[in-house]
Amino acid sequence: MRRILLLSGVILTALLLQTTIFAELNLLGAKPELVYLLTIVFAILEGPASGAIAGFAGGMAQDFLLDAPKGITALTLTLLGYAMGMARQYIVSPSPALPVLLVAGGTFAGVVFHGVVSFLLGELDTSWLYLIRIAFLSALYNAILTPLVYPVLRRAAEGSRSRRVLRW
Amino acid sequence: MALRNRARSTRLLVVTLVSVSLVTITVDYRQGEEGPLAEMGSAALTVISPLQEAVSKVTHPIGNFFSTLFRLPSIRRENQELRDQVAALEQEVATTRADLDRLAALEALLGLQASLGRKTETTAAQVIANGVSNFEWSITIDKGSSDGIVEDMPVVANAGLVGHIVRVGPSSSVVQLIIDPDSFVAGRLDVSRGMGLLSGEGGSDLRMSLVEATVEVAPGERVVTAGYRIPGDVQSLYPPNILIGTVSRVLPQESALENLVTVRPAVDFSTLDLVLVVLSSDGGE
Numbered sequence: 001m002r003r004i005l006l007l008s009g010v011i012l013t014a015l016l017l018q019t020t021i022f023a024e025l026n027l028l029g030a031k032p033e034l035v036y037l038l039t040i041v042f043a044i045l046e047g048p049a050s051g052a053i054a055g056f057a058g059g060m061a062q063d064f065l066l067d068a069p070k071g072i073t074a075l076t077l078t079l080l081g082y083a084m085g086m087a088r089q090y091i092v093s094p095s096p097a098l099p100v101l102l103v104a105g106g107t108f109a110g111v112v113f114h115g116v117v118s119f120l121l122g123e124l125d126t127s128w129l130y131l132i133r134i135a136f137l138s139a140l141y142n143a144i145l146t147p148l149v150y151p152v153l154r155r156a157a158e159g160s161r162s163r164r165v166l167r168w
Numbered sequence: 169m170a171l172r173n174r175a176r177s178t179r180l181l182v183v184t185l186v187s188v189s190l191v192t193i194t195v196d197y198r199q200g201e202e203g204p205l206a207e208m209g210s211a212a213l214t215v216i217s218p219l220q221e222a223v224s225k226v227t228h229p230i231g232n233f234f235s236t237l238f239r240l241p242s243i244r245r246e247n248q249e250l251r252d253q254v255a256a257l258e259q260e261v262a263t264t265r266a267d268l269d270r271l272a273a274l275e276a277l278l279g280l281q282a283s284l285g286r287k288t289e290t291t292a293a294q295v296i297a298n299g300v301s302n303f304e305w306s307i308t309i310d311k312g313s314s315d316g317i318v319e320d321m322p323v324v325a326n327a328g329l330v331g332h333i334v335r336v337g338p339s340s341s342v343v344q345l346i347i348d349p350d351s352f353v354a355g356r357l358d359v360s361r362g363m364g365l366l367s368g369e370g371g372s373d374l375r376m377s378l379v380e381a382t383v384e385v386a387p388g389e390r391v392v393t394a395g396y397r398i399p400g401d402v403q404s405l406y407p408p409n410i411l412i413g414t415v416s417r418v419l420p421q422e423s424a425l426e427n428l429v430t431v432r433p434a435v436d437f438s439t440l441d442l443v444l445v446v447l448s449s450d451g452g453e
Contacts, residue, residue, distance in 0.1 A: 012216075012219070015216065015300060016216070016219055016220060016223045017223070017227075018300055019220055019297040019298055019299070019300050019308070020220060020223045020224045020227050020228070020231070020297055020298075021223075021227035021230060021231045023231075023297070023298030023299075024228075024231030024232065024234075024235050024298075024438070025231055025234055025235065029371045030302055031302055033302070047178075048178050048182070049174075049177075049178040049181055049182075052178070052181060052182045052185055053181070053185070056185040056188070056189065059189070060189075060192075061212075062300060062301075063192075064208060064209045064212035065209070065212055065213065065216065065300045066209075066300060066301055066304060067209075067304060067306070067334060067335060067342065067344075068301075068303075068304070069193050069196045069197045070192050070193070070196040070205055070209065071188075071189045071190065071191075071192030071193035071194075071196060072189075072193055074185075074188075074189040074192065075186060075189035075190060075193065078182060078185040078186055078189060079182075079186065082178075082182045111302075115303075117193075118303075121193070121197060124303075125303070125348075125349035125350050126303055126349055126370060130370060131303075134302045134303070138302060
């Protein structure tokens with residue numbers, strides 16, 4: 001229950017920040033993809049199942065605020081959360097740079113995947129060049145934000161884990 | 169054994185979530201604008217827009233502060249330019265005011281005002297949030313259906329055309345900006361009188377296509393909306409003669425049939441704060 005509350009709170013905060021303050025603080029015209037960032041960090045901290053759930057919930061929340069077919073972001077982030085959680089299990093590296101690298105790679109792959117699915121549905125109205133540029137820039141932006149977000153989320157996740165009621 | 173069970177249940181979970189996503193995509197894609205999912209979308213908008221408004225009030229100064237820091241050199245230059253302009257304009261205003269009064273009187277006399285929409289009704293709205301995605305250029309404003317706003321209404325700002333309403337909630341609505349790649353506006357060149365279709369290009373300048381090759385376009389020329397009305401019920405989305413922007417470049421002709429022109433929007437979309445929604449362009453016609 002606490003984790004559901006935590007997850008909803010974190011997703012809502014991310015969406016609010018992304019549409020308000022980060023709309024003004026853009027990096028060469030790109031906003032960070034905060035929901036992607038959260039999904040990847042959750043997957044790293046809690047494993048593939050939690051990653052998939054966080055991605056699905058965050059993706060659906062973002063989709064319902066968009067004027068595009070709903071579900072594309074949810075699909076992307078479910079797979080991304082699962083893949084990142086699996087990847088984390090196979091990489092044994094204590095390096096503190098690991099989350100940053102995973103976030104950068106995961107965001108890039110996720111944004112491109114989202115673009116490909118949109119293209120298949122005839123919903124991609126931008127050029128491929130723009131897509132790659134945005135994927136790169138938002139990956140970079142997310143990577144920069146990771147050292148700020150990661151410790152906060154880790155503490156929050158650990159706090160909510162201490163009284164585990166149900167295991168995802 | 170327990171480990172394998174967990175891996176299997178994780179896979180099952182992922183397959184379930186992916187299926188739900190796919191079903192959502194399909195259902196929403198087939199239903200388009202008016203299905204239960206679209207309604208849930210506007211419900212989500214209703215819930216989140218007051219929060220956005222609150223957060224925006226707090227973070228707007230912070231965001232402003234940082235974006236000002238980044239743009240300090242250009243702001244300094246702009247400041248100097250503006251000072252020069254103010255001096256020049258003050259001079260001009262003094263001489264123009266008297267002329268303007270006379271002009272207004274003459275215009276009223278000629279009934280010109282009617283053609284510009286004498287009964288244009290507008291409502292002012294505050295921008296409370298920007299679009300959530302990097303692939304959608306939209307803003308959320310704090311007026312909705314309870315203020316008489318419906319879809320497709322044009323939105324303007326002091327400087328010029330902003331866009332049109334695409335989604336309406338009870339007390340907020342979403343405006344698609346003219347720089348969105350989904351947006352198309354019929355435009356007319358001010359001096360050379362050429363017509364064309366302006367489409368959004370995201371962050372960069374608008375692209376004006378279908379301008380006939382015989383029209384001689386000069387950079388710096390103003391582009392305004394071309395209102396049209398076909399007797400019956402077809403009518404352009406935007407009222408005529410609203411400033412869209414100025415021609416920034418005339419591209420070398422790719423084919424002999426049309427000019428390709430890029431247009432810099434008159435409105436600075438990154439600093440939009442107050443906009444006007446045009447409720448009716450000429451008294452319910």
